[in-house]
Amino acid sequence: MRSTIHIRAVGDLLAPYLDDAGRSIPGRYAGRHRKTREALPEGETVIDHPDYQRAIRRGELALVAPKPIAPVPAAKELSK
Numbered sequence: 031m032r033s034t035i036h037i038r039a040v041g042d043l044l045a046p047y048l049d050d051a052g053r054s055i056p057g058r059y060a061g062r063h064r065k066t067r068e069a070l071p072e073g074e075t076v077i078d079h080p081d082y083q084r085a086i087r088r089g090e091l092a093l094v095a096p097k098p099i100a101p102v103p104a105a106k107e108l109s110k
Contacts, residue, residue: 033078035076035077035082036073036074037060037073037074037076037086037091037093037094038061038070038072038091039059039070045090047059052081060082
C-alpha cells in the first residue's frame with residue numbers, strides 16, 4: 031500500500047494530477063475540480079509522489095494538516 035498525503039491547490043497555479051503509477055493525467059490537476067478547475071476547498075488525498083513533494087516546495091500545492099482525532103470517551107463504569 032502506498033502512502034498518501036492530503037493537498038490543496040494554491041491560487042491559480044496548476045500541478046498535474048498523477049495516477050497510482052505516477053503518470054500524469056491529461057487535463058486533470060491536483061487539488062482542483064475535474065471540469066471547472068476550481069480549487070477544492072477541502073483539498074484531496076493523493077499518493078505521496080516526488081512530483082507532488084516538488085510542487086509543495088515550489089508553492090504550487092499546499093499540504094493540508096490532518097484533522098485531529100477526537101479522544102475516545104472514557105467508558106462509564108456499570109454499577110452492580
